[in-house]
Amino acid sequence: MADPILDIAGLKVAVDGKEILKGVDLRIPQGEVHALMGPNGSGKSTLAYALAGHPRYDVTGGTVTFNGEDLLDMDPDERARAGFFLAMQYPVEVPGVSVLNFLRTSMNATRGEEISPRDFMKAFKENSALLEFDSSFTDRYLNEGFSGGEKKRHEILQMAMLRPKFAVLDETDSGLDVDALKVVSKGVNALRGPDLGCLLITHYTRILRYIAPDVVHVMFEGRIARTGGPELADHLEENGYVEFGASEMASAPGA
Amino acid sequence: MASWVAETRDEAERNLASLPALTGQEEDWRFTKPASLGMDGAPLDAPGPSGSPRVGDEAGRAAWLVLDDGRPAAPNVVDLPDGVIVAELSDALTAHEDLVRAHLNSLVGIDSHAGALNAARWDGGLFVYVPRGVHVERPIEAVLTATGAEGRIYGRTLVVLEEGAKATVIDRYVSPDLGGTVQASTVAELVVAQGAELEHMTSVSWGSGVHHHATIAAAAGRDSKVRSVVVTLGGDVVRVEPTLRVVGPGADARALGLFFASDDQHFEHRVVSVHEAPDSYSNLLYKGALKDTSRTVFYGNLIVPPGAPHTDAYQTNRNLILNDGASAETIPFLEIETAEVKCSHAGAVGRVDDEHLFYLRSRGVPEVEAKQLIVLGFLQEVLEMVALEELREELHEAIAAKLTPKVAAS
Ligand SMILES: Nc1ncnc2c1ncn2[C@@H]1O[C@H](COP(=O)(O)OP(=O)(O)OP(=O)(O)O)[C@@H](O)[C@H]1O
Ligand SMILES: [Mg+2]
Numbered sequence: 001m002a003d004p005i006l007d008i009a010g011l012k013v014a015v016d017g018k019e020i021l022k023g024v025d026l027r028i029p030q031g032e033v034h035a036l037m038g039p040n041g042s043g044k045s046t047l048a049y050a051l052a053g054h055p056r057y058d059v060t061g062g063t064v065t066f067n068g069e070d071l072l073d074m075d076p077d078e079r080a081r082a083g084f085f086l087a088m089q090y091p092v093e094v095p096g097v098s099v100l101n102f103l104r105t106s107m108n109a110t111r112g113e114e115i116s117p118r119d120f121m122k123a124f125k126e127n128s129a130l131l132e133f134d135s136s137f138t139d140r141y142l143n144e145g146f147s148g149g150e151k152k153r154h155e156i157l158q159m160a161m162l163r164p165k166f167a168v169l170d171e172t173d174s175g176l177d178v179d180a181l182k183v184v185s186k187g188v189n190a191l192r193g194p195d196l197g198c199l200l201i202t203h204y205t206r207i208l209r210y211i212a213p214d215v216v217h218v219m220f221e222g223r224i225a226r227t228g229g230p231e232l233a234d235h236l237e238e239n240g241y242v243e244f245g246a247s248e249m250a251s252a253p254g255a
Numbered sequence: 256m257a258s259w260v261a262e263t264r265d266e267a268e269r270n271l272a273s274l275p276a277l278t279g280q281e282e283d284w285r286f287t288k289p290a291s292l293g294m295d296g297a298p299l300d301a302p303g304p305s306g307s308p309r310v311g312d313e314a315g316r317a318a319w320l321v322l323d324d325g326r327p328a329a330p331n332v333v334d335l336p337d338g339v340i341v342a343e344l345s346d347a348l349t350a351h352e353d354l355v356r357a358h359l360n361s362l363v364g365i366d367s368h369a370g371a372l373n374a375a376r377w378d379g380g381l382f383v384y385v386p387r388g389v390h391v392e393r394p395i396e397a398v399l400t401a402t403g404a405e406g407r408i409y410g411r412t413l414v415v416l417e418e419g420a421k422a423t424v425i426d427r428y429v430s431p432d433l434g435g436t437v438q439a440s441t442v443a444e445l446v447v448a449q450g451a452e453l454e455h456m457t458s459v460s461w462g463s464g465v466h467h468h469a470t471i472a473a474a475a476g477r478d479s480k481v482r483s484v485v486v487t488l489g490g491d492v493v494r495v496e497p498t499l500r501v502v503g504p505g506a507d508a509r510a511l512g513l514f515f516a517s518d519d520q521h522f523e524h525r526v527v528s529v530h531e532a533p534d535s536y537s538n539l540l541y542k543g544a545l546k547d548t549s550r551t552v553f554y555g556n557l558i559v560p561p562g563a564p565h566t567d568a569y570q571t572n573r574n575l576i577l578n579d580g581a582s583a584e585t586i587p588f589l590e591i592e593t594a595e596v597k598c599s600h601a602g603a604v605g606r607v608d609d610e611h612l613f614y615l616r617s618r619g620v621p622e623v624e625a626k627q628l629i630v631l632g633f634l635q636e637v638l639e640m641v642a643l644e645e646l647r648e649e650l651h652e653a654i655a656a657k658l659t660p661k662v663a664a665s
Contacts, residue, residue, distance in 0.1 A: 052617050055609065080619035088617075092610045096632025105628060106618035141632070142614075158618060 004065070005030040005166045005197040006051075011062035013043075013050040020046045022222035023062065026199075028215075030165070033198040035208055035233060038219035039241045044201045045089055047219070048170045052086040053079050067165060081110050083165030087155035087172050089201075094142040099154075100124070102142050103161055110162050127160040131187045148175040156187045166197040173207035185210030205233045220244040259356060260348050267365040267375035271296050274368055286552040286584065287494045287523045292468040293438035294368045296376065299406030302435025302464060308400045310429060315645075317341070317393040320381055323400045325408040327379035330397075336389050339422075344380030344411055354384055358415050362444040362472035362500065369470050369496070373409055373442040380411030385420035385451075394423040394456075394643065401430035401437045401465050410441035416451035416479075423454045423643060428490075433464030436491075445473035447481050449503060454482040454642050457497075460653070461490035463518075469495040477503030477532070484641050487514040487522050487543070488653045494523040504534040511641060512541030513634050513650065516549035516581070517657045523552040526570075530563040530593075539570040542637050544630045545581035546657065556588040557600065563593050570600040575633045577607055577626065623658045630654050 006028045013021035020043045028034050038044050050057040051064065053076035064071040066084060074082060094102070103124065108114050115123075128135055131153050143151050152172050159167050169188070173181055188211050192198070200211060208216075208230065216232040218225045218241070225244050226232065240246065277289035293299060313319035313331055318341035320330035327345045335341060340351060347355050365374040381397035399410040414424050426443055439461075447453045457471060467490050475481040483497045499508040510526045528537035539555050553572040574583035585602030607629055615625035631654055638647055 052613075054613055054617075075622070076613060076616040077619050077621050077625070080617055086617055088614070092608075092614045094611045094614060094629065094632060096635030097615075097628050102615070102618075102628070105624065106615070106620055109621065109624070110619035141635075162618065 003030060004028055005067055006199070007065040009063050011047070011050070011064060012060045013046055014058045014060050015046065015056060019060065020222055021050065024222070024224055026217065026224055028166075028197050028199060030197050031194040032214040033192065033200060033211060034215045034217060035213040036199055036201045036217050036219055037203065037233065037236055039246055042219045043222040044219050045170055048086055048089075048168045048201060051168060052076060052084065077109065080162070080164075081112065085159050085162060085164035085167040087152070087159060087167060087169045089170040089174070091143050091151045091155055093144045093146075095144060097142045098138070099140055099142060100138045103158065106158070107161055123161060127157055130160060130190060131157045132183050133157050149177065149180045152176055153180060153184060156184050160187055160191060163191075165195065168199045168201065170201045171203070172200075173202050173204060181207060182210060205237045208233050218244065220246070257348060257352060263360060263365065264375050267371040270365055270371040271368065271375055274371065277368055283525070287492060287521065289368070291492045292466050292494060293407060293440070294372065294468065296372045299436065299438055301406045302403045302433050302437060304403045305434050306431040308402065308429040308431050308462070310398050310400060311427070315393060316396050317391050318395045320397040321400065322379045322397065322410065324402055324405040325377070325379050325399060325410055334393065336391060338386040338389055339391055340382065340384040341395055342382045344382045344413060345378060347382035351382065351384065354415060355382060355413065358444065358446050359413055362446070362474055363442050363470050369440065369468055370442070373411060373440045373470070376407075376440070377409040377411040377442070380413070381426070383414040383422065383424055385416045385422050387417040388419040390421040391423070394425050396425040396427060398427045398429060399439070399441065401433065401439060401461065403430070403433045403435070403437065406437060408437060408439045410439070412441070412443035414444070414453065414455065415446045416448055416453050418448045419450045420448070421452040423456070425456045425458060427458040427460065428467065429460050430462045430465055432462035435464055437465050439465055439467040441467070441469045443469075443471045445471070445481065445483070447473060447475050447479045449477040450479060451476065452480040454484065456484040456486065456643060456646070457495065459485070459487040459490055459493055459495065461493075463491055465490040466492040467494070469493070471495065471497040472500065473498070473508065474500045474502050475506035475508040475535075478505035479503065479507070481506070481508045482641070483510045484643070484646070485510070485512045485524065486646065486650070487512070487524070490520065492521045494525070496525045497527070499528040499537055501528060501530045501535045501537055502532055504532045506532070506535045508535070508537045509640060510537075510539045510541075511637050512543070513637050514541070514543035514551065515630065515654055515657055516543065516545045516551050518547050518549060520549045521551075522549075523554070525554045527556045527558065528568060529558040529560070530566045530568060531560065533563045534565045535563070536567045537569070540637055540640065541572045542574070542634055543583075544575040544577060544633060545583055546577040548580045550582050552584045552586070553602065554586045554588065555600065556590060557598055558590045559593045559596050559598070561592045564595040566593065566596040566598070568596065568598045572602045573633075574604045575607060575630065576604060623660075626658050627651070627654050630658070
């Protein structure tokens, strides 16, 4: 088995003083795609934000080793430069910052050197073709007026441009129509390989049919409650989370 | 000196002496202490020279004029179309007497403290005249410096665009960081005739120590386009008062403002448009960022007197606060005395959104650079209305300089 790109041990995270993650253990070998499923409010996004270093999420215990380094010791921008990427569940709109300027700035920052305008445009053209991202968006401002699906596609475009070592995709499939889902999956699969680890947070097996996971984890009430193979996702789709202690009503997947 | 010039100066000096002293209790002087700007005209000791200011250069300019401490100097005319005049203003009093006499003091009177002070004391300035139908493609720029050799300095600009003429004029104010206080008084009068187009930029880029009172007044003729762009970045205490007089129907007049206050800078912008003709448009749009313990005040007023129907007048001021301790005040005003007008006004003060900052940082962009993107993005709405492309780059640098932590001098 490859060395883990991400090794989470006993991670506890609180938001506004309330403990949400109660000791998460998760190891992801480099090159693997792991799915993370779990009912609403179980702490999936909390894990994603805490890993990315969002200041509102207080790590109260545990360790996270990323590519051999202490991830929790880094600022959010250092984490990105170290190769960590988070495709957000709800990407924010940043007024007045153009898509192109943003992409160039973040590329230069993560690479640690100025990319030439030519190479940049080449990479941009290739990746926007891959993700069928309309090039007329480049003059627009960051996520401003983007539809839900366009925002998600734009997240994966950024991932393709920045070439992270590891990416958390937080419900990238939610709100995507079938065609968009295929395009986004195609994009992720194109990036997939021995140098990319992935944690794919989702409520649905739909995306897992396009992006086949190596391992599936279930999060329940702030802990990893079960880990299994791809068949676990199908099991959850059929049975929901009742066996983990969820009430019948609230346990339908994606409720 | 021609007698009309001497008479105006004498009258202005008399007004200055006879006007009741400003106390700071007056409604329009509540926010910036009149004494800090030397509105009484009392002499002030020079702080002494502190190195040379960054004045830029004439590259890309149609004409270029540097007035050190406001002293008259000859302009450098690089490339001007026939008939266009760019001259030092005191020189133009005689060399172009009729033109200057017709317009000087026409938009800024001598019955206020600021107007009287400047009219009585100015030495050097910029005169621009563009004849009918002539377009000057490149900007004409005047730079007023404060070197520290004078305690009080004055600047004066008169721009006259005849029918259908077009020009871009920059008034730039620069100094090094000074060892003491210099008080600066400037006036710009912009006369824009029918169908003419003027973009006038006021770039307040002083170093520390400078206290500046600036009056800008424009008259927008029928179907003209007037842009007053005020960029306030430098100086300890700066008060800028742009007034747009919309005097012809069909005019499109905009007062655009961009500012970034830091340290304990104090900026006040008092921006007014007066619709003296029907069927015209004005827009006052001021946006700025604040950090450290700086303070800014925006007062805006749209005045539509009786007899100006079909006026469209808009006013917006938005302020972006980067940290606790900085404070912005916004006072949007309306005086509408005509029916059938479309007017709106809005003022807002907001904090930098932590989610914006996190999003950019999560893509590897360091905090300072992320804030720079956010501030520039915030100002983008105003920049979009400015034709002068180089302003973007200039602002980018100025914002970066303000956001980069200062290395303590050892
Ligand atoms: N800023 C916050 N303040 C208070 N509680 C919060 C905050 N953010 C998250 N929580 C709480 O933490 C818990 C976990 O939320 P989280 O967003 O991680 O769930 P999730 O598993 O991603 O759910 P979903 O499937 O709905 O996206 C929820 O109960 C939520 O209300
Ligand atoms: Mg979530």
